[in-house]
Amino acid sequence: MTTATASRYTAEYQSIAPALPGQSLTWLQQLRSEALASFSVHGFPSLREEDWRYTNVSAIEKKLFKPVAGLTAGTVDADWLRQHQLEDAWSIVLVDGHFSAELSVLDGLPESVSVMSMAEALNAQSALLERYLGRAVAGEDNSFIAFNTAWFTDGLFVHVPAGQALAKPVQLLHVVTQAETLAATRHVIILYDSAEAQVIETFVGLGQAYLSAAVTEVFVGPNAELTLYKQQSESDKAYHFGGIYVKQARDARFRHHNFAFGSLLARNDIHADLDHASECELNGLFVGGKRQHIDNHTRINHLEPRGSSREVYKGVLDDRARGVFQGRVIVAQDAQNTDSEMNNRNLLLSDDAEIDTKPQLEIYADDVKCGHGVTVGQLDEKSIFYLQSRCVDEETARNMLTFAFANEMVDKVKIKDLHDRLLEQLLARFPQEGVKKEWL
Structure with missing residues (x-):
């Protein structure tokens, strides 16, 4: 992020700071002050940083949240x-x-x-x-x-x-x-x-x-x-x-x-x-x-x-x-x-x-x-062919294999209500043909 954009956020901070929690705590105000000073100098991460070389957050510059x-x-x-x-x-x-x-x-x-x-x-x-x-x-x-x-x-x-x-x-x-x-x-x-x-x-x-x-x-x-x-x-x-x-x-x-x-x-x-x-x-x-x-x-x-x-x-x-x-x-x-x-x-x-x-x-x-x-x-392709040989059409075979690949991680969740909600969201991201919730 450019220094100018960081300055925009820093300037805005002065107007919202009085409403932030913990205003009476000296240790927290010092912590916030040090963090604000650090952000004012560095801004948001850039592609020049090794840990952020694949992720460009410059789109945040276009808005002041x-x-x-x-x-x-x-x-x-x-x-x-x-x-x-x-x-x-x-x-x-x-x-x-x-x-x-x-x-x-x-x-x-x-x-x-x-x-x-x-x-x-x-x-x-x-x-x-x-x-x-x-x-x-x-x-x-x-x-x-x-x-x-x-x-x-x-x-x-x-x-x-x-x-x-x-x-x-x-x-x-x-x-x-x-x-x-x-x-x-x-x-x-x-x-x-x-x-x-x-x-x-x-x-x-x-x-x-x-x-x-x-x-x-x-x-x-x-x-x-x-x-x-x-x-x-x-x-x-x-x-x-x-x-x-x-x-x-x-x-x-x-x-x-x-x-x-x-x-x-x-x-x-x-x-x-x-x-x-x-x-x-x-x-x-x-x-x-x-x-x-x-x-x-x-x-x-x-x-x-x-x-x-x-x-x-x-x-x-x-x-x-x-x-x-x-x-x-x-x-x-x-x-x-x-x-x-x-x-x-x-x-x-x-x-x-x-x-x-x-x-x-x-x-x-x-x-x-x-x-x-x-x-x-x-x-x-061999797995797709195998399913096709069992009278499953190609599109359904692809849907089933994709879902099975992802659902392995959902199945690790042991809280039933959370598991079911994650499953619903996963099903919503893939075509429904070939994958029925009642089978799972």
């Missing part, structure tokens, strides 16, 4: 919202970047567990947040993070004490209703020793052009377990940046399932730092059509011995869509006995679809088991 005040957040039709709100889950609903108490469902939470909006947590849990907010992203070289830190208007705070296991998942539902809106949200999830939780991030919009920028900082304590799901179904005119940054303690287990279906341009960052004997599993599916651009950037950093990680990402691209997968596994010198596997599989359904894939292994230890694999191609 602005956050809306809490009182001017749009209204959401209850029937429409129920299409996206999971039934057996606690939910926090953010409308245009602001918490909506009337739409959220938090009844029945254990008294020892804190699930609340970030604005509320900055008042009720400010001392705790001072220890965590900004810590998981410290050292990250990404000006989108600085942008989010300065501009965030609300978010989610989850704190699960030692030994507590949540009986139901927590859904964070992002809804954007207004054009040219900046929905910048910040989330902090903390699990203490041996705690367990499931959190679902859902992103939806009402067909407008807007910018959604969400940063989630995760802290998984010793022997704790967190499963995090992300369903990105933004408007096909929207821009999306989502960053998830994870700190895992000894024996901690973290699993992430990432599904990217929407937006015109989307970038997903998932970075995890592993301690001794930590486990990390990253699963992803991105499906693009028309002129969509979907970029997935992952990093698993093995810092201590005996850690294990598994990563499987699949892409399905049609029309003139473009996908990016940059997966990086780093094994530190002291991280002996690390066990890591990374796989990226991509299916191109048209001659104009494109995928850029860049798997990386950086190994500084000498006693490890690490590997990676990448494939890019079209449907196997």
